[in-house]
Amino acid sequence: MAASEQKQLEFKVPNLEGVEKPIKSVIFRVSRFDPDRDREPYYRDYEVPVYRFTTVLDGLLYIKYNLDPTLAVRYSCRMGVCGSCAMIVNGRERLACKTNVLSLNSNIVTVRPINNLPLIRDLVTDLRPFFEKHKKVMPYIIRDDIEAHQDREFLQSPAELNEYMMLTDCIKCGLCYSACPTTATDALFLGPQALAQAYRYTIDSRDAGAALRFDVVDDPHGVWRCHFAGACSAACPKGVDPAFAIQQLKKLLLYKRNAMKSRKPAPESEKVREGTSVEEVLKSMPKEWPSPPAPK
Ligand code: SF4
Ligand code: FES
Numbered sequence: 001m002a003a004s005e006q007k008q009l010e011f012k013v014p015n016l017e018g019v020e021k022p023i024k025s026v027i028f029r030v031s032r033f034d035p036d037r038d039r040e041p042y043y044r045d046y047e048v049p050v051y052r053f054t055t056v057l058d059g060l061l062y063i064k065y066n067l068d069p070t071l072a073v074r075y076s077c078r079m080g081v082c083g084s085c086a087m088i089v090n091g092r093e094r095l096a097c098k099t100n101v102l103s104l105n106s107n108i109v110t111v112r113p114i115n116n117l118p119l120i121r122d123l124v125t126d127l128r129p130f131f132e133k134h135k136k137v138m139p140y141i142i143r144d145d146i147e148a149h150q151d152r153e154f155l156q157s158p159a160e161l162n163e164y165m166m167l168t169d170c171i172k173c174g175l176c177y178s179a180c181p182t183t184a185t186d187a188l189f190l191g192p193q194a195l196a197q198a199y200r201y202t203i204d205s206r207d208a209g210a211a212l213r214f215d216v217v218d219d220p221h222g223v224w225r226c227h228f229a230g231a232c233s234a235a236c237p238k239g240v241d242p243a244f245a246i247q248q249l250k251k252l253l254l255y256k257r258n259a260m261k262s263r264k265p266a267p268e269s270e271k272v273r274e275g276t277s278v279e280e281v282l283k284s285m286p287k288e289w290p291s292p293p294a295p296k
Helices: 003-012 056-067 128-136 158-169 175-179 181-185 192-202 210-217 231-235 242-259 269-274 277-284
Strands: 024-032 042-050 086-089 092-095 108-112 119-121
Touching: 024 056, 042 056, 056 108, 086 175, 092 175, 128 192, 158 192, 175 181, 175 192, 175 231, 192 210, 192 231, 192 242, 210 242, 231 242
Parallel strands: 024 108
Antiparallel strands: 024 042, 086 092, 086 108
């Protein structure tokens, strides 16, 4: 191996020898699959030394650079920001770089790829279906006066920002998509991440694209396919609540028929404070969801 390659490997694997003693060794039971050789995935065991702060991603990289360089694992930021290292660890959707091995309280760490996406190799899935659905809901501000007002900002109050702030924490890791039982049974279902982002942009006071997004989500494979299992919100490592957003989106759709008689053009920037079509819908919605009628 060339000296430059060796240097690169040393940089990637934190070397704690001489600095700290490993607390224990654990068995990493890792799902392996090579499409050129294997008919189906299988598990292989590796012994990994664990220090106080060893994460599951550290363990996988220890395997890759010390025991088995053929292991395929996707990661980037190593700090819970990029969403690349989503996988299933001891049966639960997690970010490998945010999961401390000792916190698992187990001498066996089982790692497998996330569900509901095609498997490329080992722990790496093909995220294209997930991102195609994300793109489908038009996750950006839609207005017809953006070109005319390149030189100014579209203002928003802190209260308006607060309406959707929680949903901006999504890092597109796909863990909710993996946990969702509806996605598991309907490949065309838009999925919790895309639907939550449809809601996030639709309630943004600067946006006027509600009607366009409603055309996408008001579909048998759209918002109505969600049965509110809530697994998406339980799986999210960033505190995003897609299940809540999807139920809110259902409410918007139900009320739009009364409050949005026709598709409206985007408001001009001068009128941005006068409200968008979605604001009209939100105003017309009751503060509390009506209770179901008492059983007879
Ligand atoms: S909503 Fe949460 S779990 Fe789903 S993609 Fe975004 S960050 Fe990941
Ligand atoms: S490597 Fe970026 S979130 Fe884990």
